[in-house]
Amino acid sequence: MEFSIYSDKKFMESAFLEAEKAYEKKEIPIGAVIVYQNRIIAKSHNLVQTLKDPTAHAEILAITSACANLDSKFLSEATMYVTLEPCTMCFGALVLSRLKKIVIGTSDPKTGACGGKLDLASSNLYNHKIEIEKGVLEAKCSGILKEFFRNLRIEKSKQNENLEINLN
């Protein structure tokens, strides 16, 4: 059990490092890793702005990468560590991949599909059920998001000030 908590934190740290990479690219800082047999087989971070692709969430990119790594369309024995609760698209993709477990850093009350905004994860609508664990490195995973959006607001308010100066 202690080992499990230790490795949960360790793997979420890796997901967090991915979120930091997204942050540096001015992407919403979300990262994910997929673990199989106690080994990371895929790492990814949000690339929606960079790729101009709304499907380029960390989770989707990680699933594609993990499946390529295992040469399988199923991830039945794998666990995803993701810094923010998956949205509807990503939860749907994780069900399709038959992933065993999702470990979530912080909840998403705006778009989370595992209880944050809606709860697809506990519904009996799907032919595959995924274990859900929440709150691993929560402060860190939510902290980087808060910082990102705070900076974004400051930047926007500066732009508006400059616009006003130019208009005057």
Next chain:
Amino acid sequence: MEFSIYSDKKFMESAFLEAEKAYEKKEIPIGAVIVYQNRIIAKSHNLVQTLKDPTAHAEILAITSACANLDSKFLSEATMYVTLEPCTMCFGALVLSRLKKIVIGTSDPKTGACGGKLDLASSNLYNHKIEIEKGVLEAKCSGILKEFFRNLRIEKSKQNENLEINLN
């Protein structure tokens, strides 16, 4: 109005041609096209088996392709024509893309997220609402799926017979 019905059928025919391409590759025959300003800007078909990627549904591939084509992460003025009702993953992706409208060939009572199995499309859970139209070229779109699964059953039963012969 007549023009709209005409073009709905015309664009669904293009989606159906994509489903046929999937069929030829022994993929579940589902096809999609995305239309913007009365022009097809993306075509795709299910490639889950070929790519061994559970995210490689026709809709996801079409969104990525259409966004690349428009150089935009949003498809606000576009319509998707898809032969089978989108699943949870695909519906979630279409919401993220802010697509205007989904025209569906046939419903999916097993995994459809627009009323077939669950109804995410009429919920007020998302900050973007997509218009839904169903039943365009329904017989054709469901027919190819029925044929695919019938052939799959025949093939499996033949394999089982051969297995029994070999075991005897």
